[in-house]
Amino acid sequence: MATTPQQADGPARQRGPRTRSRASHSLESVLAGAVEILDESGAQGLTIRALATRLGGGVASVYWYVSGRDELLDLAADSVLGGVLEATADVGGEDPIEDLHTIALAMFDAIVDRPWLGAYALRDTTSQIHSLQLYERIGEHVMRLGLTPRQAFHATSAVVGYVIGTAADLGQEPPAAVVSGKVSREQYMAEATAQWRALDAAEFPFIHHILDEFDGHDDRDQFLGGLDLLLTGLRLQAKR
Amino acid sequence: MATTPQQADGPARQRGPRTRSRASHSLESVLAGAVEILDESGAQGLTIRALATRLGGGVASVYWYVSGRDELLDLAADSVLGGVLEATADVGGEDPIEDLHTIALAMFDAIVDRPWLGAYALRDTTSQIHSLQLYERIGEHVMRLGLTPRQAFHATSAVVGYVIGTAADLGQEPPAAVVSGKVSREQYMAEATAQWRALDAAEFPFIHHILDEFDGHDDRDQFLGGLDLLLTGLRLQAKR
């Protein structure tokens, strides 16, 4: 496995116009370029060639900083998680559960903002240092509940699993519209709702039961509803 | 969007040896072939060319049954979920929470068995009919708790989100070993544990707190620990 340099160089800005024939990068600028492309066109749009073009250099230079496309995705995701880490650094009130709520919501918002994040966040803590730190931070708040190490381990993993699972699902783009942009998210949701409404009520009683809730629902409310269940269970476990 | 034929043809077996110059498929056989390849070599290994070769035909014939690789993955995942659907058809005891526990565990086991499932299960209910039916089934058990439609909607989504999120994460292969098979899962876990142990205890108190639990832990126990928290919260909500 290639050792990826973790030093924090300043961004490699080109001072003059493109008089220089040789481009110069840094891990930071490579990841920043990757995140830009990911934000614009998703994981599918992040090709090594597209990245090299954006950086104004050749394809092979990317491989100096990153062992391959997979690591590029992992590190790009982890660099964004650095922002979540900073934003939640000061979280710490009287109630640990409330703090967990705050951190989980911050993670959720970050992933909804960047749907591509869901698939690569907190995937490999050996290479994703911010992911590890975020896991640690959540765990530290869980620790305050006075559970056994085993319970704390499970609870922390559960919170992370729920956040990533839910956010990845909700942040997901409708299958067809990803590249073409033919169908907006609203259109897709309206289509899905219509299709649900057309289902046989005898065969799908539950779907019909929640139809009005599903129609025009807010993803964030849905996330918070489930998070409350999880944290309520955790609170109860802490009291025992 | 291409309308995918959903009729249930018998498997198109070749009776004689390869005397026939023209291969004959069906949606079923195409998906069965896809699942075989996915089981053997993961999502990365499922190329249209590899599938065509396995089916003994040309590349383009796959496109008669499926609109593209994405839909192939979605339908392959959904076909496997049909098995989970059958396996949990009889679930239904006195306690709805217990039934939810049973179904969630069945889903978890299916995904751990087939790590590629996590990324494609329950992704698009407009094309994945078994996913929709599974969502419906979970919802029906939630309905028995007597919640409001809104609560039932959130609870069902939370259970699904937790299961998929956790299973996808745990079932994930270590980054390097996917193709090469150089590093076994055990080796990778041992390596990760060693790396955690080497972390500064002052900077990572939580990691050190749970180290012994993490070392040699069982994924299933971890999953069940979090599931219990979620279902406990749900049980409490039902009582209010």
Next chain:
DNA sequence: ACCTGAACACCGTTCAAGT
């Protein structure tokens, strides 16, 4: 209605060579 082979327009990754 369903299958085929060939072609098109891409990919990720490597490598010898440059600076």
Next chain:
DNA sequence: ACCTGAACACCGTTCAAGT
């Protein structure tokens, strides 16, 4: 130490043509 261009070995998808 870091960057380059070209080459290699693949991809998914399409299409005119077959049966």
